[in-house]
Amino acid sequence: MRIKILSHKDxxxxxxxxxxxxxxxxxxxxxxxxxAVLPLRTQVPVQDEGGTTLLMPAYLPSVESLGxxxxxxxxxxxxxxxxxxxxxxVLCNAKTGEPTAVMDGTYLTALRTGAASGVATELLxxxxxxxxxxxxxxxxxxxxxxxICCTRDIQSVWVYDINHKAAEDFAEKxxxxxxAVPQHRLFLCLRTMT
Numbered sequence: 001m002r003i004k005i006l007s008h009k010d011x012x013x014x015x016x017x018x019x020x021x022x023x024x025x026x027x028x029x030x031x032x033x034x035x036a037v038l039p040l041r042t043q044v045p046v047q048d049e050g051g052t053t054l055l056m057p058a059y060l061p062s063v064e065s066l067g068x069x070x071x072x073x074x075x076x077x078x079x080x081x082x083x084x085x086x087x088x089x090v091l092c093n094a095k096t097g098e099p100t101a102v103m104d105g106t107y108l109t110a111l112r113t114g115a116a117s118g119v120a121t122e123l124l125x126x127x128x129x130x131x132x133x134x135x136x137x138x139x140x141x142x143x144x145x146x147x148i149c150c151t152r153d154i155q156s157v158w159v160y161d162i163n164h165k166a167a168e169d170f171a172e173k174x175x176x177x178x179x180a181v182p183q184h185r186l187f188l189c190l191r192t193m194t
Contacts, residue, residue: 003099008107017146020115021122027060028119036060050076064094069105083139085109107139114143122151130155137161137170145174154178 006014015023030036037059044053051074059066071087078084087105092098121129129152134141137159148154157178161167 001098004101006101006103008104011104011107011111015111017111017114017118017143017150020111021118021147021150024112024115025119030060030062035062046074049074059094061094065091066094066097067091069109071105071109110139110143113140114145114147116147117144118147118151121148125152127152131158132156133158133160134170135160137163137166141170142174146177149177 027036031038039057042055044055046052051072053070053072055068055070057068067090069087069089071085073085074082075084083106085106087109089101089103089105089108090099091101091103093100132145132148132152132154134145134157141159141161145154145157157174159167159170161170
């Protein structure tokens with residue numbers, strides 16, 4: 001049995017945001033048609049640590065895909081400068097059940113969330129939209145902005161976060177992505193979100 005192990009960087013090199021947006025679009029179509037087997041996610045609360053682990057299995061017969069995502073959300077991690085979300089994805093051969101791949105699910109979760117925002121932006125926003133607002137300056141906010149920029153000619157961005165430093169870091173990291181086109185601007189608009 002050969003199991004591929006794919007890191008965050010492996011996935012980032014392999015899947016572009018535009019490809020992720022198209023994949024998510026097709027996944028939503030399959031789900032709405034009833035072509036996907038998607039049981040309810042199982043929650044495992046870890047109350048003493050302020051955490052929850054989620055098990056999310058799925059099977060898509062049309063492309064013979066079978067897998068499970070394990071996501072842990074531990075809100076106290078911020079006190080130790082750790083991400084609040086950690087995840088792992090395991091893929092299996094849909095004919096034999098044999099495990100075929102283990103992937104970093106933390107980045108995949110952010111990529112999927114961003115791509116879903118790209119699909120929503122493409123289908124629901126006006127074509128002339130030039131301004132985006134991002135609420136939350138974590139990794140999912142970054143992938144959401146990347147996806148929105150794939151579907152619209154965004155020229156200015158407002159980022160909201162309760163943590164001023166997180167918003168500043170977001171602006172610093174995302175500004176190069178937007179600076180490829182001179183008229184792009186990234187604004188920091190900080191508000192307390194309670």
